[in-house]
Amino acid sequence: MSDNKWTNNSEDIPEEELITRLCSGEESSYIFLMRKYGRRLYAIARRYTNSDEDAKDCVQQTYIQVFNNIHKFEKRSSLWSWMRRILINISLKTLQSKHRGQELSISDLLPEYDSNNCRTETNWQFTESIDVIISKKESTEIVQKAIYSLPQDYRLVLLLRDIEGYSTEEVATMLEISVSASKTRLHRARAAFKKLLEPLMGV
Amino acid sequence: MLNCKEFEQFIDDYIDGSLPENVSRKVYLHLLACGDCRSYITAYQSSIEMGKAICDKLDSEVPEDVPEELITLVLENIKQKGSKED
Ligand SMILES: [Zn+2]
Numbered sequence: 466m467s468d469n470k471w472t473n474n475s476e477d478i479p480e481e482e483l484i485t486r487l488c489s490g491e492e493s494s495y496i497f498l499m500r501k502y503g504r505r506l507y508a509i510a511r512r513y514t515n516s517d518e519d520a521k522d523c524v525q526q527t528y529i530q531v532f533n534n535i536h537k538f539e540k541r542s543s544l545w546s547w548m549r550r551i552l553i554n555i556s557l558k559t560l561q562s563k564h565r566g567q568e569l570s571i572s573d574l575l576p577e578y579d580s581n582n583c584r585t586e587t588n589w590q591f592t593e594s595i596d597v598i599i600s601k602k603e604s605t606e607i608v609q610k611a612i613y614s615l616p617q618d619y620r621l622v623l624l625l626r627d628i629e630g631y632s633t634e635e636v637a638t639m640l641e642i643s644v645s646a647s648k649t650r651l652h653r654a655r656a657a658f659k660k661l662l663e664p665l666m667g668v
Numbered sequence: 669m670l671n672c673k674e675f676e677q678f679i680d681d682y683i684d685g686s687l688p689e690n691v692s693r694k695v696y697l698h699l700l701a702c703g704d705c706r707s708y709i710t711a712y713q714s715s716i717e718m719g720k721a722i723c724d725k726l727d728s729e730v731p732e733d734v735p736e737e738l739i740t741l742v743l744e745n746i747k748q749k750g751s752k753e754d
Contacts, residue, residue, distance in 0.1 A: 582671040584705060595721075601720055604718070651680065655712060655715065
């Protein structure tokens with residue numbers, strides 16, 4: 466039997482069959498899984514850790530955990546969702562032990578009001594469509610800078626909820642905070658993010 | 669009538685379409701009357717949209733294939749564990 470049978474990315478394997486092979490410990494199925502999802506997992510880990518080195522470590526740890534626990538996978542979600550969740554948990558743990566970067570204070574980024582509690586921020590003028598704005602190179606830089614300027618507690622909620630698409634309840638579980646804290650943080654994070662994106666709109 | 673600051677706390681529920689019934693009328697009335705909050709909500713939603721679109725773009729641009737080194741390290745680790753259990 467050739468061990469290389471599944472290492473070719475162009476050949477897909479039905480998930481059911483893949484799981485069976487993984488459970489029986491076939492090395493070629495491990496290699497297949499790493500080749501198939503490694504890149505996507507790396508991209509996500511990179512977003513949380515903001516470091517190539519840490520992201521690589523997280524992906525490595527994720528695969529080790531996945532292979533060691535594959536027999537516990539209950540198929541309530543896809544294999545990908547299960548792996549992504551493991552990766553994010555590992556990335557969050559990695560973050561806890563790291564020095565934080567150039568974060569701003571959330572209180573400087575919240576909405577502003579006058580003495581009558583009326584909004585005082587400058588309105589955005591949409592002189593270009595969102596698609597046009599997104600396609601510009603400097604937009605990528607501004608968005609990335611905005612994400613990493615958010616204080617970590619807020620950044621994580623924004624990434625998990627708005628980028629990864631987890632529910633408020635799932636975010637609360639992953640960050641070990643209450644649902645109401647998760648909602649409050651999300652709102653502040655979005656408001657701060659909006660303010661940090663103002664350079665995109667010429668504000 | 670809600671002021672802008674009071675209105676602020678309902679923005680996420682408004683976006684999700686999950687406003688509690690007892691406040692939805694107040695929220696709509698404020699939006700009807702307040703151009704600044706209408707504009708704010710558009711900007712707020714656009715930021716989320718732009719953040720998501722740009723992160724998706726960055727994900728798709730990750731250039732490297734999985735490093736062979738990573739594959740080797742993972743396989744070695746798994747084998748070690750397996751042999752310890754034998
Ligand atoms: Zn208002």
